[in-house]
Structures are given as C-alpha cells and as structure tokens.
Amino acid sequence: MNYFENINNDDEELKPKDENTLDYSPQKGFTSESLKKKFRLSEFLAEKLITLIAFLSITIIILIFVFVFRESLPIFYKTKKAKTEKIISTNSKTENVNSNGQETYGVETKKETPTNSNGQEQYGAVTDNNKIKEEERKETPEDRASFRNLTGRIWQPVSDDPKYGLLPLFLGTFKITIIAMLFAAPVAILAALFTSNFASKRMKEIIKPAVELLAGFPSVVVGFFALMVLASFFQNVFGYETRLNAFVGGIAMALAAIPIIYTITEDALTAIPKTYTEASLALGASSWQTAFFVTLPAATPGIFAAILLGTGRVFGETMIVLMATGNAAMISLNPFDSVRTLSATIGAEMAEVVFGDTHYNVLFLIGSLLFIFTFTLNAIAEFYVKGKLVKRIQGKS
Amino acid sequence: MKKRNIITAIALGVVFTIATAFMVKQKITVKGSDTLVILAQRWAEVYMKSNPNVEIQVTGGGSGTGIAALINGSTDIANASRQMKQSEIDKLKERYNSMGVEIACAKDGITIFINNSNPVTELSIKQLSGIYTGKIKNWKEIGGPDAAIKLYGRENSSGTYVYFKDNVVKADYAASCQTLPGTAAVVNAVKKDKYGIGYGGAAYAEGVKDCKVKKDDKSTAYLPTAENIKSNVYPISRYLYMYLKNRPTGEIKKYIDWILGPEGQKLVVEVGYFPVK
Numbered sequence: 211m212n213y214f215e216n217i218n219n220d221d222e223e224l225k226p227k228d229e230n231t232l233d234y235s236p237q238k239g240f241t242s243e244s245l246k247k248k249f250r251l252s253e254f255l256a257e258k259l260i261t262l263i264a265f266l267s268i269t270i271i272i273l274i275f276v277f278v279f280r281e282s283l284p285i286f287y288k289t290k291k292a293k294t295e296k297i298i299s300t301n302s303k304t305e306n307v308n309s310n311g312q313e314t315y316g317v318e319t320k321k322e323t324p325t326n327s328n329g330q331e332q333y334g335a336v337t338d339n340n341k342i343k344e345e346e347r348k349e350t351p352e353d354r355a356s357f358r359n360l361t362g363r364i365w366q367p368v369s370d371d372p373k374y375g376l377l378p379l380f381l382g383t384f385k386i387t388i389i390a391m392l393f394a395a396p397v398a399i400l401a402a403l404f405t406s407n408f409a410s411k412r413m414k415e416i417i418k419p420a421v422e423l424l425a426g427f428p429s430v431v432v433g434f435f436a437l438m439v440l441a442s443f444f445q446n447v448f449g450y451e452t453r454l455n456a457f458v459g460g461i462a463m464a465l466a467a468i469p470i471i472y473t474i475t476e477d478a479l480t481a482i483p484k485t486y487t488e489a490s491l492a493l494g495a496s497s498w499q500t501a502f503f504v505t506l507p508a509a510t511p512g513i514f515a516a517i518l519l520g521t522g523r524v525f526g527e528t529m530i531v532l533m534a535t536g537n538a539a540m541i542s543l544n545p546f547d548s549v550r551t552l553s554a555t556i557g558a559e560m561a562e563v564v565f566g567d568t569h570y571n572v573l574f575l576i577g578s579l580l581f582i583f584t585f586t587l588n589a590i591a592e593f594y595v596k597g598k599l600v601k602r603i604q605g606k607s
Numbered sequence: 608m609k610k611r612n613i614i615t616a617i618a619l620g621v622v623f624t625i626a627t628a629f630m631v632k633q634k635i636t637v638k639g640s641d642t643l644v645i646l647a648q649r650w651a652e653v654y655m656k657s658n659p660n661v662e663i664q665v666t667g668g669g670s671g672t673g674i675a676a677l678i679n680g681s682t683d684i685a686n687a688s689r690q691m692k693q694s695e696i697d698k699l700k701e702r703y704n705s706m707g708v709e710i711a712c713a714k715d716g717i718t719i720f721i722n723n724s725n726p727v728t729e730l731s732i733k734q735l736s737g738i739y740t741g742k743i744k745n746w747k748e749i750g751g752p753d754a755a756i757k758l759y760g761r762e763n764s765s766g767t768y769v770y771f772k773d774n775v776v777k778a779d780y781a782a783s784c785q786t787l788p789g790t791a792a793v794v795n796a797v798k799k800d801k802y803g804i805g806y807g808g809a810a811y812a813e814g815v816k817d818c819k820v821k822k823d824d825k826s827t828a829y830l831p832t833a834e835n836i837k838s839n840v841y842p843i844s845r846y847l848y849m850y851l852k853n854r855p856t857g858e859i860k861k862y863i864d865w866i867l868g869p870e871g872q873k874l875v876v877e878v879g880y881f882p883v884k
Contacts, residue, residue, distance in 0.1 A: 312706040536785035559764040561669030
C-alpha cells in the first residue's frame, strides 16, 4: 500500500503543471469543470485582434465609399453663389494687376500696370507691345450638373457651357468590356480545360505559373504594348481608319482579364469530383466528350464566377484604356471607333480639375458608380455562385 | 551599459545634426503643372548648386493640383499652364484675403503636328477651328489628299487643351477628337497616322512635320521657331505661370528674381521652351 501511495505521490509531483493537459483525476474522471476551456489572456487577445481586423476591413470599404460619394453630393443641391467682387487695388500706381484682379510681379517698364485678363496682379510681367489681347473672361454660366445634364449625349466638361453627359462614357465602357470578354473568356476557359483534363503533370507545372505570371504584368506595360505594337498590327490587318479604338483596347484588356478567368476556372474544374469523369468514361464517352459534356457543365457556376470577376477587372482597368483607346467620347456602336471609358475619364481629368467645382463632383460621382458596379459584380460572384457550386457538387440541385 | 551609453550619444548626435540642418535650410515647395515640371526641376537643381542654404522641392500632378495645394497652404509656389480660374481666386480670397500673385515665367508655342507624308504645309486659324470643330472633315478641302482627317488632342484637363479651345477653336471640340495623355503621345499618334493632325507644346515635335500657321488668309504663315515665338509673329503661343499667395519676400523673392533673370531664362531655352524676356 505504502509503495503504491508513494508511486501516486511521485506521479503527482512529476506531473508537470501543464495547462494544456486536461485535468483528469482517476477518482472523478472527466467532469464538466475539467473539460471547460481555460481562460488564457494571449489567446483571448489574439482572437479579438483577428476579429477586429476583419471588421476593420469592412469598415474601411464602407468609409471609402462614403467619402467618395460625399464628394459627389454637391451636384444635387448646388446653388449659384453670389459673384464675388473683384478687389479694386487702392495703390494702383505701382501695382501690376492682371485681369483677374491678381497682383503680378516682376520687372516692367510701363507706367501702367500689366494685368492679366483676370485682374490678377502680375509679377515679372512681360512687356509685349503686340501681345495678343486677352479677352475679358466670360462669366461662366450656371454650371450645374442637373439630372438632365448627366443623362445627356455629350461629355464636354471643359467648355463655356459644360456638358456632363455620361451616356457616351457608359457606352464606351460596355463596348470595351464586351469586346474584351468575347476574346478573353473562350481562350481562358479552353486553356483551363486543357490544363485540368488533358495536360500531363509536367505540362501543367509549366503552363499554370506562366499564365499567372501574365497577371503580374503591370497594366502600364500592357497599355504601352497595345499602343505601340498591337494598334499598328491590327490596323495593317483590318485596314480600318482609326488607329486607336475600342477593338485594340478590348484585346489589350483581354490580356489583363485572361489570367484571372483562367485561374478561377482551373480551380473550379479541378474541384469536380473524380467520380463524374470516371462514370462518363466507363459509359464509353471519349475523353473530349467527357470534358465538354460532363466536366464543363458541372463547373458552370465556378466559370460564371470567373467571368464575373474578369468583368470587374476589365471594368475598373484604367491605364490600358487610357493609352490604347483614343479616349474620344463618341456615341457609336462600331467597334473600330475610338471610345472613352468611365475609369479612363477619372484617370485623365482628376489631376487638373478645379478642386471642388461641379466637374470635380461629377468625377467623384463616376467613381461611386464604378465602385457600386464592381462591388455588385464581386458580391454576385462570391455569394450566389459559390452557394450554387457547393449545392451542385453535393448533388442537391 | 557602456555600449548603450555610446549608442545613445550617437543617436542624439544624429538627431541634433539633422535638426540643425533643417533649421539652417530654407525650404521652398513648388507644385503643379506637368508641362512645367521638367523646367521647374532644372531651375531648382541649378539654383540649389549656387545657393546651398535653400532646399527646393518640385512635384508635378497638374495645374489644378498645384493651385489646390496653394489654396490649402501645402505649397509655396504653384505652377500652372493656364491662368487661375475665377472660382479658384475666390477660394484664395476667402482663405487669405489676397488675390494671389501671377508670374509669367516662360513661353510655349503651341505647334500643329501633321504626318511627314502629308502635303499640306500651312493652315489658318480659321481652318484649324473648322478642323477641330468637325466642320472640315476631309483633307481635300484644305489642299491635301482625299482622306478623312483624324483629330488628336490633349486631355480636357490640360492647360494646352483649354488654351487651344479659347484661342484657336473658339467653340467646343468635335466629339470624334481623340484625347491622349501627354503631348508625347499626341506626337506619336500623328507619326503613325498618315491622315492625323495634332497639337501640343513645341518642345516635343519629333518625327512629325510642324505645320505653318497664319492668322488669317491674307497674312503670312510662320513656323513655330524660337525667333517667331519670341517676336510674337507666330499666332498661337501662351505663357506658363507661377502663382503665389502674396508678393514674394526673402528667399522666394530671390529665387523668382533669379528665374526671371538671364540665368533662369537661359535654362528655359535649354529645356525647349521660350524665354519671356
């Protein structure tokens, strides 16, 4: 007895006070007390931090949208401000004033002070005797983007009578997207089908990374390539008039969209259970028949998601279209005409616009519209399609 | 312990030297037009060599960006390839109760580019206006081959676009005018398009033909050479501006006077623009 007790005692002493082991006493067995998770601060903090980060990313997305949209709000309730009077300089004997009433600075030998057409003062004013006389600046008319103005057919934001018609921009964006998708989707899907069903292991190991490398191409490089090489090449082949047009831009955009579509489609195809193909082959279908009539239909939701994500990418792409499409805001359905897309409009005009005026607000409105559109596309791709795919594979649909 | 003391001493020393360096150096920030950015950087480089006590930071981003920064107070000098708009002046006045100061620091001639194979050599302002509003659609109408004219231009945010619209086109551009980012892109497009026509800063023309421009049908046509632009016989040239909040003082005044002086204006010619004096 003593001996046993000793052993027991030894055991208790030897037993490390490790918190990771469950408290087990041979007398009691597992109790609900002992099975309860021990509270540990480090674990608790890590858990909370991860949730916080997850929520933070959601908040940031919402905040970005709110701020972008807020900048575009003045469109809807802007009223004309009273015209501020120009300062009439009191000591005009020595001051140079341009037509804006601003000072100018510099060496001048005239008795009269040089002024520019804004009445601003000038410094270093130039004393040209035959300087082109600048006309008195026209007071800009009521510059307000009304709903009617926004749905117009002309995009002419810098003008004596600004026109903010978004129709040609929307048309251009859709034209480019459709051309890019018609080219990118078949190529990418067939390539994915080949690598998932027919390619040898070695081949697959070469092709997949190569296509994904294409995704890492900076869009500026693709745009430059389209501008210099593709545009001339296609013009020589087809012989159309306009060198930079929607077709060239669409093909260049397809290069950007192919890797995304390819990767996701490939994943969807490899996720199809082996039993499908085995059953098909056992029933005597050839491998091509199996690929086209069994695997491909089974992966439809995944492929649909891939195409949606590719569309989102094309929709928001800026640099390629800015360089390769010519950016003329025309309303035409001819794919060989120049187009101007929504994203290219923001990219081209944001830098030089007068901050806070209507043009600036309209650009932010375009930004919010793009955001909403891509967000919706991604949401559909994510929730609706994924749900369907899971159901399909489990055989419930 | 000893080691730690030494490290602290070194760190303190470094911080101290940096602090003193900042205290001695006068900082001038310049921001704005992309047309002017190369020239502004050259000015800053050369000026800092001879005046080591001044540090000049130059950034581009566009005329609108520069003027907005001037209004926000985040830059000392704003570069612009267009004049300030009334709305911008109003904002400046609201904030600082000053109208701002305008400095014309260089001149730029707007060149009309056409393809080398094009037989047309001269155009009048009126013809250019017709071409860019879309009234004249074919080269045949202005003494060229029987082919449609392809219009190329700058983005509607650029100072060049606004200047060309106000002084040459005098109306809205045709919708079919293709707008490209940067004058270099316009030149490149015209180089590759047999029936193209474009406009942009004179500093960029390479591999295309400069078209002579005349005021009206009766006057002589001139090429945009340095001589013609300086003597103002070339009809479409514009000024490039710097804007300040108030009259320049101290180091900024010195810098601006240097720019307007012979040394600064010599650099203007080197970069490819034209001097104001």
